[in-house]
Amino acid sequence: MGIKTEGKHQNSNVMNRFVYANRNLWSGILFGIGFVAFIDETVFHQLLRWHHFYDKSTTDVGLISDGLFHAFSWFATIGGLFMFADLRRRNAIWLTRWWGGLFLGAGSFQLYDGLIQHKLMRIHQIRYVENVIFYDSIWNILAVLMILIGLSLIYRTRSRQPLRKGNSYEH
Structure with a gap:
């Protein structure tokens, strides 16, 4: 009575993936935003010391903004x-949908940072040099590439049925 057959268990795994498709996407997006922000803060703010999150004040304010x-x-x-x-x-x-969300979140955050924070709001630049356009171009091109990879993966999960296998970790 309470025992599921293997076929029913496989079908429930597939159904779970569809029921939780948006949660897979949002989990990846949040992780991608957090991961790329962590890399930005660690590499460009701390290790290379190219800028702080907020560079329009004192170094102390810049460090506090980096902490936040x-x-x-x-x-x-x-x-x-x-x-x-x-x-x-x-x-x-x-996983395919989750990775799509990760790339979409990471690329979107990086593009937001490169266009809005660097250029529109001017709260910091990626690097304070004469040829900043070189750094900005690489930053934004990488962001667009991540977004395209993410959208491609998400589209793949939207346009086809997931594989009907018992293992729910399939692509």
């Missing part, structure tokens, strides 16, 4: 991981 930015990146990363753990518990992970 770092906290934001960890909240997004951990939030995405909590959602991922919940999906795993529910046997509803759809």
